[in-house]
Amino acid sequence: MADDTYTPPAVWTFDPENGGQFAGINRPTAGAREEKALPVGEHPFQLYSLGTPNGVKVTIMFEELLEAGFSDAEYDAWMIKIFNGDQFGSGFVELNPNSKIPALEDRSGPTPFRVFESGAILMHLAEKFDHLLPKENPARAECLSWLMWQMGSAPSIGGGFGHFYNYAPVHYKYPIDRYSMETKRLFDVADQQLAKTRFLAGEDYTIADIAAYTWLGNLYRGEAYGEAAKFLSLQEYENVGRWVGEIDSRPAARRGKLVNSQKGLEERHSAADFDTLPKELLEGISKGF
Numbered sequence: 001m002a003d004d005t006y007t008p009p010a011v012w013t014f015d016p017e018n019g020g021q022f023a024g025i026n027r028p029t030a031g032a033r034e035e036k037a038l039p040v041g042e043h044p045f046q047l048y049s050l051g052t053p054n055g056v057k058v059t060i061m062f063e064e065l066l067e068a069g070f071s072d073a074e075y076d077a078w079m080i081k082i083f084n085g086d087q088f089g090s091g092f093v094e095l096n097p098n099s100k101i102p103a104l105e106d107r108s109g110p111t112p113f114r115v116f117e118s119g120a121i122l123m124h125l126a127e128k129f130d131h132l133l134p135k136e137n138p139a140r141a142e143c144l145s146w147l148m149w150q151m152g153s154a155p156s157i158g159g160g161f162g163h164f165y166n167y168a169p170v171h172y173k174y175p176i177d178r179y180s181m182e183t184k185r186l187f188d189v190a191d192q193q194l195a196k197t198r199f200l201a202g203e204d205y206t207i208a209d210i211a212a213y214t215w216l217g218n219l220y221r222g223e224a225y226g227e228a229a230k231f232l233s234l235q236e237y238e239n240v241g242r243w244v245g246e247i248d249s250r251p252a253a254r255r256g257k258l259v260n261s262q263k264g265l266e267e268r269h270s271a272a273d274f275d276t277l278p279k280e281l282l283e284g285i286s287k288g289f
């Protein structure tokens with residue numbers, strides 16, 4: 001055990017200097033910090049997001065819906081620059097009181113309404129278009145279980161492992177050990193399931209795969225948190241690797257990963273926007289935001 005252990009005071013107080021790379025944005029309070037309306041485009045769905053693993057879950061879903069012929073799933077994707085604090089503008093906070101991307105406004109009916117949390121957005125779109133979420137049990141229960149498994153595991157992988165291994169201004173063994181173990185355990189859960197089934201919830205691709213792929217795929221390919229793939233020996237998880245490769249080859253996944261990304265399209269308003277990108281970006285694997 002390190003000898004720089006910390007004895008918590010009776011009452012915690014916020015130290016704004018202690019946020020590392022996130023010092024400028026993290027505070028222990030919620031709510032809008034400035035008046036700022038959101039732009040609105042012409043399509044039935046208005047997405048306010050960024051090409052992070054949570055963000056691209058939704059853009060991959062939209063691209064899957066459009067690829068499958070659901071032309072009513074047209075969307076405008078607006079970039080929310082979280083390091084500039086866009087998530088604390090009043091318009092964004094009205095859509096998501098939790099101030100995190102992604103946030104969606106569904107304007108397809110007479111009364112627009114909000115949907116926030118990436119898992120809720122995936123479910124909403126899947127139900128609305130009856131696509132990538134089985135209707136009958138047990139397949140439906142299996143899909144929702146894996147979706148919620150992913151939603152529950154992301155904070156350990158991102159806020160835990162990613163934060164302490166990659167973003168924290170100092171490295172401490174205890175949290176890195178703790179979250180490395182948990183991240184490897186989660187990879188093993190997926191790997192053992194994918195040894196039995198082609199996709200997480202069975203033989204069919206579902207929203208559970210979209211949700212888990214954006215996180216596990218980035219890490220597996222070595223595109224997240226510096227040297228994390230090597231540090232965690234992720235190549236061991238061969239079934240995860242097979243599944244990541246299969247989803248990587250889906251055109252909708254490739255397009256979705258390029259939306260709200262400085263490397264791809266900062267904003268997306270039409271399928272034709274992708275034609276402005278270099279071909280190798282659409283044919284290859286894009287690398288996060």
Ligand SMILES: N[C@@H](CCC(=O)N[C@@H](CS)C(=O)NCC(=O)O)C(=O)O
Nearest residue numbers: 025052054082100101102117118119
């Ligand atoms: N549970 C949420 C998590 C969303 C989330 O953590 N978003 C991050 C980017 S991946 C964010 O907006 N961070 C900005 C902040 O923390 O201020 C979801 O799945 O939608």
